[in-house]
Amino acid sequence: MKKILNSPQSALEECLTGMALAHGDRLTYHEHGRFIARRNRKSAGKVALISGGGSGHEPMHAGYVGTGMLDAACAGQIFTSPTPDQMMAAAEAVDCGGGVIFIIKNYAGDVMNFDMAAEMHSGKTAKIITDDDVALIGAASHNAQGNRGVAGTVIVEKLTGAAAERGMDLQTCVDIGTRVNASTGSMAVALSSCIVPAVGSPTFTLGDDEIEIGVGIHGEAGRERTSMKTSDELADIFLESILAKVNPAKDHPLLLMCNGLGGTPPSELYVFYNSARKILEKRGLKVARSLVGNYCTALEMAGASLTVTRMSELDLYLWDDPVCTPALRWGA
Amino acid sequence: MKKILNSPQSALEECLTGMALAHGDRLTYHEHGRFIARRNRKSAGKVALISGGGSGHEPMHAGYVGTGMLDAACAGQIFTSPTPDQMMAAAEAVDCGGGVIFIIKNYAGDVMNFDMAAEMHSGKTAKIITDDDVALIGAASHNAQGNRGVAGTVIVEKLTGAAAERGMDLQTCVDIGTRVNASTGSMAVALSSCIVPAVGSPTFTLGDDEIEIGVGIHGEAGRERTSMKTSDELADIFLESILAKVNPAKDHPLLLMCNGLGGTPPSELYVFYNSARKILEKRGLKVARSLVGNYCTALEMAGASLTVTRMSELDLYLWDDPVCTPALRWGA
Numbered sequence: 001m002k003k004i005l006n007s008p009q010s011a012l013e014e015c016l017t018g019m020a021l022a023h024g025d026r027l028t029y030h031e032h033g034r035f036i037a038r039r040n041r042k043s044a045g046k047v048a049l050i051s052g053g054g055s056g057h058e059p060m061h062a063g064y065v066g067t068g069m070l071d072a073a074c075a076g077q078i079f080t081s082p083t084p085d086q087m088m089a090a091a092e093a094v095d096c097g098g099g100v101i102f103i104i105k106n107y108a109g110d111v112m113n114f115d116m117a118a119e120m121h122s123g124k125t126a127k128i129i130t131d132d133d134v135a136l137i138g139a140a141s142h143n144a145q146g147n148r149g150v151a152g153t154v155i156v157e158k159l160t161g162a163a164a165e166r167g168m169d170l171q172t173c174v175d176i177g178t179r180v181n182a183s184t185g186s187m188a189v190a191l192s193s194c195i196v197p198a199v200g201s202p203t204f205t206l207g208d209d210e211i212e213i214g215v216g217i218h219g220e221a222g223r224e225r226t227s228m229k230t231s232d233e234l235a236d237i238f239l240e241s242i243l244a245k246v247n248p249a250k251d252h253p254l255l256l257m258c259n260g261l262g263g264t265p266p267s268e269l270y271v272f273y274n275s276a277r278k279i280l281e282k283r284g285l286k287v288a289r290s291l292v293g294n295y296c297t298a299l300e301m302a303g304a305s306l307t308v309t310r311m312s313e314l315d316l317y318l319w320d321d322p323v324c325t326p327a328l329r330w331g332a
Numbered sequence: 333m334k335k336i337l338n339s340p341q342s343a344l345e346e347c348l349t350g351m352a353l354a355h356g357d358r359l360t361y362h363e364h365g366r367f368i369a370r371r372n373r374k375s376a377g378k379v380a381l382i383s384g385g386g387s388g389h390e391p392m393h394a395g396y397v398g399t400g401m402l403d404a405a406c407a408g409q410i411f412t413s414p415t416p417d418q419m420m421a422a423a424e425a426v427d428c429g430g431g432v433i434f435i436i437k438n439y440a441g442d443v444m445n446f447d448m449a450a451e452m453h454s455g456k457t458a459k460i461i462t463d464d465d466v467a468l469i470g471a472a473s474h475n476a477q478g479n480r481g482v483a484g485t486v487i488v489e490k491l492t493g494a495a496a497e498r499g500m501d502l503q504t505c506v507d508i509g510t511r512v513n514a515s516t517g518s519m520a521v522a523l524s525s526c527i528v529p530a531v532g533s534p535t536f537t538l539g540d541d542e543i544e545i546g547v548g549i550h551g552e553a554g555r556e557r558t559s560m561k562t563s564d565e566l567a568d569i570f571l572e573s574i575l576a577k578v579n580p581a582k583d584h585p586l587l588l589m590c591n592g593l594g595g596t597p598p599s600e601l602y603v604f605y606n607s608a609r610k611i612l613e614k615r616g617l618k619v620a621r622s623l624v625g626n627y628c629t630a631l632e633m634a635g636a637s638l639t640v641t642r643m644s645e646l647d648l649y650l651w652d653d654p655v656c657t658p659a660l661r662w663g664a
Contacts, residue, residue, distance in 0.1 A: 002523040002543065004600040004636055006562045006607070014563075015599045018606030022590075022622040058598035078599075191334040194597075211334065230338045231346075258354075263595045265526075265631045266390035267347045267410075268336040274350030275338070290354040292658075294626070299597045302632065304336055326624075329661055 001200045008197035012055055012077055019062055023326050026066050033089030034082070036062040037072040042096035047164040047173050048072070050090050051103040051157060053110050054079040056196070057217055060154060060296045063327030069161035070103075070325070078196050078299070079218045081109035087117030091125065099124035099170040103157055103177065105149025106131040126170055128177035130156050132307065134185040134241045135214025135223050150217050151259040151296035151307045152184035158328060162318035176318070180309060185242035188305035189234055190215035190222070192263060194298050213237065217261070217298045231268075235275035238306045243283075248310045253288030255309040255319065256280065260294040263302035269293065276306050289319050295327065333532045340529035344387055344409055351394055355658050358398050365421030366414070368394040369404040374428040379496040379505050380404070382422050383435040383489060385442050386411040388528070389549055392486065392628045395659030401493035402435075402657070410528050410631070411550045413441035419449030423457065431456035431502040435489055435509065437481025438463040458502055460509035462488050464639065466517040466573045467546025467555050480548050483591040483628035483639045484516035490660060494650035508650070512641060517574035520637035521566055522547035522554070524595060526630050545569065549593070549630045563600075567607035570638045575615075580642045585620030587641040587651065588612065592626040595634035601625065608638050621651050627659065 005011045016036060020029035028039045035052070042048070051061040052074030061073035071094040076082035091100045100121060102114045106129050118125040132152030160177035168176070190212040193202035203219035206212060211229070214222025229237075248254055258273035260266070273292045280287055288311060296305070311319070322331030337343045348368060352361035360371045367384070374380070383393040384406030393405035403426040408414035423432045432453060434446045438461050450457040464484030492509035500508070522544040525534035535551035538544060543561070546554025561569075580586055590605035592598070605624050612619055620643060628637070643651070654663030 002541070002560050002634070004521075004523070004563050004566065004596060004604045006564055006603070011599065011603055014606045015602040018602035018604075018609065018624070021609050021619075022602065022605055022624045055599060056597070058602075063598070189336075191336070209334070228334050231336050232338055234336065262597050263632050263634075264336060265388070265594050265629060266395070266626070267343065267387060267631070270347040270350035270354065270390075271338070271343055272336045272350075273354055274346045277350065277353050287353075292350070292354045294598070297597060299599070300595050300634065302334070302595075324662075330656075330664070332662070 001195050003197055005197060011197055012075060016075060026324065030089065030093060034086050035072050035074045035090040036065050037090065037093055038065055040067065042094065044096050045098045046096055046167065047098040047170050048094040048096060048100045049103060049161055049164055050087065050094065050100055052082045052087060053105050054081060056299045057296050059327030064154065064157050064325045066325035067332055068165045068321055068323035069157055069328065078198065081113050084113045084116035084120065087114055088120045091117060091121040095123045099126065101160065101170065101173055102127045103153065103160065104129050105153055106146055108145055124170060126174045128156060128160065128174060128181065130181050132181060132184045132186045134245050135187050139223055148216050150186045150188065151257060151305050152181065152186045152309065154295045155184055155255060155307065155309050156180050158323065159315055159318045162321035165321065180315065183246060183310040184307060185245040186305050186307040187238040187241055188215050188261060189213050189303050190261065191302040193219055194262065194301040215303065217296060219298060231272050231275040235272060235279055235306065239276060239279050242306060242308050246308050246310050248285055250284045251286060253286055253311045253316060255289040255311050256287045257291040257307040259296055259305045259307060261301040261303040262294060262297035263300040264304050266293065269304055272304050288316060333527050335529055337529060343529055344407060348407060358656065362421065362425060366418050367404050367406045367422040368397050369422065369425055370397055372399065374426065376428050377430045378428055378499065379430040379502050380426040380428060380432045381435060381493055381496055382419065382426065382432055384414045384419060385437050386413060388631045389628050391659035396486065396489050396657045398657035399664055400497045400653055400655035401489055401660065410530065413445050416445045416448035416452065419446055420452045423449060423453040427455045431458065433492065433502065433505055434459045435492065436461050437485055438478055440477055456502060458506045460488060460492065460506060460513065462513045464513060464516045464518045466577050467519045469573065471555055482518045482520065482549050483589060483637050484513065484518045484641065486627045487516055487587060487639065487641050488512050490655060491647055491650045494653040497653065512647065515578060515642040516639060517577040518637050518639040519570040519573055520547050520593060521545050521635050522593065523634040525551055526594065526633040547635065549628060551630060563604050563607040567604060567611055567638065571608060571611050574638060574640050578640050578642050580617055582616045583618065585618055585643045585648060586612065587621040587643050588619045589623040589639040591628055591637045591639060593633040593635040594626060594629035595632040596636050598625065601636055604636050620648060
C-alpha cells in the first residue's frame, strides 16, 4: 500500500487538522468531539444542520460545512460510523435554539448512532435519511435495510442548508430535505477497488476488463459484474434505473450530477456527463443545473456515479442561493 | 485499460462539449478552434488572458476560464501541445483591444506554438512563461529547456487574471504574472503512473514500495526513485527545495497549495497539507492563503505536489478578488 500518510492510525486526526488549517477563516475543528463546525456566528433561532458518517468520502461531509450548507460534520474512521457522543457534542455546539436536523445516509450504524444522539440532545431534533441509490431496487440482493445514501446526499445537504440559511423553521427544512431525497436517484460504477489504509489491501478485486455496476460507496456489491462498457452504454443503463425513480415530466427542470469516486480524472467525468446529457435531451428532458467533479468519493476508487434530481421552482432558488464551503462555493 | 470513454479518439471533443454544457451559463466551446472561452461580454480594452497546453491536467486550463481568470483555454490532445492555429483563433475571439497575454507552461512545443500564434495575431501580444518546478534545479538531468511549468501556473493565472479584470494594462499584467512565477516553487511525487488513453498502457512503472520524487506532470522522470516515505518526510524534502527558490523572509505571507495529481484522495492531500504547514510554522513562516485539491493533474496518477508562493500585499488582494470559473470560484 502506497499512500501519503504518516500512519493509518493518525491519518483522520491529521486530515481534519489540515482541513481546519486550510480553511481556518471559516471552519474550526473540535478535537474532543471530532467534528468540523462553522466558525462564523450562529444567528439565534437558525435551524442547525449536522451530517456525518464514515470518512473516506471526502469532500463529503466536512467539505460541505459552511454558510448555506452544514453547520457541523462528524467524522468516523474510514468507512465506520461516528459515535453518538460525537454527534451529540456537535449538536450541543451548533444548536442555537432553532433545533437540529441530522442528515443521515441510510446505513444501519449511522442511523442507529444518530438516533441515540437525538435522544441524548437537550434541544429539538429531527432527521432526514438519504437513500438515493437506485442500483438495487428490485434486485434479489436488496436487503431489508433499504437503499443506500450516496452522492444525492450532497444535493439534499445543499438545498436543506439553503432553506435553513433563509430562516425556514425545522419542519419546513425537514420537509424540503425529505422531498428532495425522494426526488433524487443515483447509481455508480466501479472500475477498481480502493484500499482502506488500516486494512492495507483492496476491498475487492476486479479483472482487467471487469467493472462493478451499481457499486456502493464503501465498495459494496452492486447489481452485476460485467465487462467494460462505453460511456454512452453506462449512462444508458444508469439513467434507465434513475429515471424510473425520479420520473420527471418532460418540462420539469432537472439537476444532473456526474460524480467521481476518487480515482477517475475530470476528463472522463465530463465525457460521462456529456453521455448522460445527450440521453436526457433525446428523451426531451431538460437539465437546468449541473455538477461535475469529485463530491462523494470512495477513497481512490476509479469509477463514477450519475445523480438526477427533479427540481421544484423553490429548489432552483435554493440551489442558486450563496454557499461558502470548502467544496461547494458560489455567490459568497 | 479501463476508462469511462466512448473511444480515445473522440474523448477530447466529448470532454470539451460536456464541459461547455455543464457550465453553459459561463463557458462556450469553439469547436472549430478547439478552445473554451468566457461567455460573458468583454469590456473594451480589457487585457485578454489565454492559456492552454496538452490535455490531461484538468481542471487546468479550461476549468480556469471565467470572470477574474482566463478568457480562453486551448486544449491539445492528451499531453500534446495545441496548435498555433488554435491559439490564434482564441486570440482573435477574445482580444478586445487591450492586447492578449499567453500564459505558457515551459515546454518546448507549447512555447514554440504560442510564439507562432503571437506572430500571426493581428493585435498586441505578450507572454508569461511558468517554470515553477524546482525538482531538477541543480540536478544532472536538468536540461537546457529549464524548469517545467506545473501547479504554480494556477497561481499565476489567478493573480494575473485578477489584475486584468481590475483593468490593469498589458505590461502591468505581464509584470505581475512574471513576478508571481519567480516567487513560486513547486515539487511533486508520483506513487503510480497514469495511462494515456491513446497509448493504453502505463507511461512508466513503479514497484510496490517505489515512488518517483520530483516527477513531472506528464510522468517525466524526477530527481530520484526511492522507497515510500511518510507524509512528513515528503513535505520536508519538497519544502527544502521549494524554499531555496522562494526564499521568504520570516514575516512574509505565503500561499501554500497542496495539489493532487488525480488518483490521490482528498484525505491524503489534507494530511500532506498538514505536514507542510507544520514544517513552515516550525521555521517561523506564515501561511496566509491555502489551496488543497486537484488543480493540476496528470490524468489518474496517484501522487501530489506542494507549491509555495511568496505573496506581495497586492497579490493578497488579487487572490481575494472574485473569481468565477468551474474549478476556482469565490466572491461571485
